[in-house]
Amino acid sequence: AQSVTQPDIHITVSEGASLELRCNYSYGATPYLFWYVQSPGQGLQLLLKYFSGDTLVQGIKGFEAEFKRSQSSFNLRKPSVHWSDAAEYFCAVAAGNNRKLIWGLGTSLAVNP
Amino acid sequence: GAGVSQTPSNKVTEKGKYVELRCDPISGHTALYWYRQSLGQGPEFLIYFQGTGAADDSGLPNDRFFAVRPEGSVSTLKIQRTERGDSAVYLCASSSYGTTYNEQFFGPGTRLTVL
Numbered sequence: 001a002q003s004v005t006q007p008d009i010h011i012t013v014s015e016g017a018s019l020e021l022r023c024n025y026s027y028g029a030t031p032y033l034f035w036y037v038q039s040p041g042q043g044l045q046l047l048l049k050y051f052s053g054d055t056l057v058q059g060i061k062g063f064e065a066e067f068k069r070s071q072s073s074f075n076l077r078k079p080s081v082h083w084s085d086a087a088e089y090f091c092a093v094a095a096g097n098n099r100k101l102i103w104g105l106g107t108s109l110a111v112n113p
Numbered sequence: 114g115a116g117v118s119q120t121p122s123n124k125v126t127e128k129g130k131y132v133e134l135r136c137d138p139i140s141g142h143t144a145l146y147w148y149r150q151s152l153g154q155g156p157e158f159l160i161y162f163q164g165t166g167a168a169d170d171s172g173l174p175n176d177r178f179f180a181v182r183p184e185g186s187v188s189t190l191k192i193q194r195t196e197r198g199d200s201a202v203y204l205c206a207s208s209s210y211g212t213t214y215n216e217q218f219f220g221p222g223t224r225l226t227v228l
Contacts, residue, residue: 051214106153
């Protein structure tokens with residue numbers, strides 16, 4: 001069965017520091033992978049996606065993610081975090097012909113000034 | 114253009130009551146999804162519509178949950194005999210459909226509280 005694991009429930013970083021959020025997936029075929037961000041009171045916003053091709057994908061707000069098939073991982077990175085990046089981050093994989101999204105439990109990011 | 118809208122934004126009901134949650138997708142999007150997000154969890158898939166038909170309802174937790182999309186646009190999620198465990202944020206998403214994956218656009222959600 002398809003699944004997504006986000007090992008870190010909560011992460012705190014200092015503003016200006018680099019960030020890496022981990023995501024591991026389990027899926028038999030070539031996955032469609034996504035990172036979404038959810039701010040308090042806001043809807044889910046797509047940060048970036050991977051379908052095929054270049055394994056390093058660029059997204060909005062300065063985020064990037066790298067797909068590593070050998071490690072079944074799709075980690076999200078940002079070189080310098082801003083206070084406005086504090087939010088909940090979700091990794092997801094699209095499964096099946098209907099492309100329903102299977103989600104991780106999320107990682108809550110706090111940013112210290 | 115207008116995004117996905119959901120009404121009401123908040124719904125408080127008593128255990129055992131019936132509720133309806135509405136989703137207005139982006140115009141022209143034929144695919145519509147419902148997800149449920151419990152506190153501290155990621156969203157969980159409930160049901161997928163392609164046009165008017167429910168193409169996949171494997172995520173509905175039991176027969177108290179039902180959803181319709183009679184004209185292939187607006188969808189209503191219906192919950193009978195609500196239980197406290199149904200309390201969650203119910204999310205709707207829509208997308209266009211094609212041979213490649215198309216982004217799902219999410220509404221703001223309906224927060225359901227069952228007392």
